[in-house]
Amino acid sequence: MSLLRAFSRDGAPRRQINRAPSALAAGAVPWLTVLLASLLPGMLLIASGPVLPPFGFLVFVAWRQLRPGVFPLWAGLPLGLFDDLFSGQPFGSGVLLFSLATIALDLIEARLPWRNFLIEWLVAILLVALYICAGLGLANLAGAATPIRFVLPQILISVFTYPLVGRFVALCDRIRLTPFLVVQ
Amino acid sequence: MAPPANRRSGYSRRAQYTNFFAYAAGVAGALLGVALLVVSFARPEIFTGLRTVAADLTAPVSQATATGREASKSFLSTITGFLEAGSQHAKLTRELDEAKVRLVEAEAIETENRRLKALLGLATQGPRPVAVTRLTSSTAASTRRFATLAAGQDKGIVKGMPVRSSMGLVGRVLDVGATTSRVLLITDTESLVPVRRGKDGVPAFAQGSGDGTIRIKLINLGLNPLRTGDVFVTSGSGGLYKPGTPVAIVTGLTRDGALARVLSNPSDTDYVIVDSLFAPEPPPPGEQTMPEQP
Numbered sequence: 274m275s276l277l278r279a280f281s282r283d284g285a286p287r288r289q290i291n292r293a294p295s296a297l298a299a300g301a302v303p304w305l306t307v308l309l310a311s312l313l314p315g316m317l318l319i320a321s322g323p324v325l326p327p328f329g330f331l332v333f334v335a336w337r338q339l340r341p342g343v344f345p346l347w348a349g350l351p352l353g354l355f356d357d358l359f360s361g362q363p364f365g366s367g368v369l370l371f372s373l374a375t376i377a378l379d380l381i382e383a384r385l386p387w388r389n390f391l392i393e394w395l396v397a398i399l400l401v402a403l404y405i406c407a408g409l410g411l412a413n414l415a416g417a418a419t420p421i422r423f424v425l426p427q428i429l430i431s432v433f434t435y436p437l438v439g440r441f442v443a444l445c446d447r448i449r450l451t452p453f454l455v456v457q
Numbered sequence: 458m459a460p461p462a463n464r465r466s467g468y469s470r471r472a473q474y475t476n477f478f479a480y481a482a483g484v485a486g487a488l489l490g491v492a493l494l495v496v497s498f499a500r501p502e503i504f505t506g507l508r509t510v511a512a513d514l515t516a517p518v519s520q521a522t523a524t525g526r527e528a529s530k531s532f533l534s535t536i537t538g539f540l541e542a543g544s545q546h547a548k549l550t551r552e553l554d555e556a557k558v559r560l561v562e563a564e565a566i567e568t569e570n571r572r573l574k575a576l577l578g579l580a581t582q583g584p585r586p587v588a589v590t591r592l593t594s595s596t597a598a599s600t601r602r603f604a605t606l607a608a609g610q611d612k613g614i615v616k617g618m619p620v621r622s623s624m625g626l627v628g629r630v631l632d633v634g635a636t637t638s639r640v641l642l643i644t645d646t647e648s649l650v651p652v653r654r655g656k657d658g659v660p661a662f663a664q665g666s667g668d669g670t671i672r673i674k675l676i677n678l679g680l681n682p683l684r685t686g687d688v689f690v691t692s693g694s695g696g697l698y699k700p701g702t703p704v705a706i707v708t709g710l711t712r713d714g715a716l717a718r719v720l721s722n723p724s725d726t727d728y729v730i731v732d733s734l735f736a737p738e739p740p741p742p743g744e745q746t747m748p749e750q751p
Binding site for chain 2: 312314315316317318319320321322323324325326327328345346347349350353357358359360361362363364365366367368369370371372373375376379383408409411412413414415416417418419420423424427
């Protein structure tokens with residue numbers, strides 16, 4: 274069981290030898306975290322400007338970078354659809370941008386299979402900046418008229434939030450793969 | 458590293474098809490996004506049903522977080538209040554003395570107002586508010602400024618009703634769900650409120666600029682009569698907003714108007730008041746023709 278082996282890298286003997294992670298938790302946690310993160314910006318404060326990072330997108334990108342196989346390529350459709358319900362953007366912008374980000378991350382994964390923290394961060398910076406600017410453009414096409422300088426603080430906040438989101442996703446990944454079911 | 462030229466996953470047909478259909482589904486998702494966008498540009502009202510249902514379903518969570526938000530805010534203000542108690546007390550005493558004088562003046566003005574209104578035969582009693590409720594969530598990660606109210610059809614809220622706080626105008630109701638409704642805040646770039654200067658009634662439009670400020674656009678072009686510190690209130694022209702609700706205070710001048718700060722910052726408002734629809738009374742049909750002079 275390779276999943277179990279990941280938890281004994283420090284050389285300590287495993288105490289629970291006949292345990293396995295729950296398949297349900299392992300499958301559901303990534304989806305649930307992205308959905309909850311899509312809800313989060315609305316709940317945190319009644320903002321008078323675009324100040325909070327798009328947490329749903331950040332968590333999605335972080336999962337895709339940590340575990341490229343955890344979401345299928347079509348995951349942008351349901352996750353983006355849910356994000357659209359609460360984001361206030363024109364309906365469909367989340368579906369389009371999440372899907373494009375998935376395809377872009379897949380191409381990057383094929384080109385750079387070995388990444389370090391810096392490359393992952395740079396890729397995420399690029400994607401998040403494009404996501405926010407494209408969201409602004411789509412909202413402006415649908416009737417708003419916000420100049421691009423109003424999203425610069427949001428891009429900056431998102432860029433510095435991404436490593437924290439990455440840590441959070443790594444924590445969720447450890448939790449979802451915790452072996453606690455007894456193997457018969 | 459360049460990707461391998463042959464990206465075939467192996468000899469298994471099943472694996473190849475799975476791979477292919479995953480890519481096809483990914484591209485189809487993006488195309489569906491484009492289609493949804495086109496529909497939402499052309500007919501944005503199609504998706505309001507979905508949005509209101511989603512807001513209704515998440516209403517309990519939003520309520521809980523709104524309570525938590527208020528608790529943390531009051532906790533912080535208690536601490537800062539404790540630190541600033543001395544200087545603030547002195548300042549408040551000074552202001553109270555001034556305010557007492559102003560109060561007497563205001564009473565005199567109110568008496569005069571009542572007398573004049575009685576002369577004109579105007580009703581002084583405004584209509585009762587439809588609901589007093591909370592803003593539970595907002596679109597903090599988007600450039601659009603929408604917020605969700607914790608009241609909907611159950612409290613008798615109708616599309617178009619103005620929303621204000623005790624400080625000033627907040628926005629107006631855009632969609633109504635069963636227990637929640639969506640509010641377009643006045644700081645959104647699509648929100649346009651007819652306003653006038655509080656002291657002399659210079660007419661203007663207040664348009665949101667998307668970052669919490671408001672642009673005041675004068676209707677009469679020419680010499681810009683605005684000064685920093687001018688307060689704008691709703692003028693009530695065109696209906697929708699009843700006249701006299703404070704909107705914004707001027708913070709800087711531009712060529713054709715001014716930049717202004719919203720008086721009721723939605724992040725500071727705990728409770729908001731939903732007013733009934735305001736429509737100026739149309740003149741009775743008999744008065745269209747001038748009465749003939751004897």
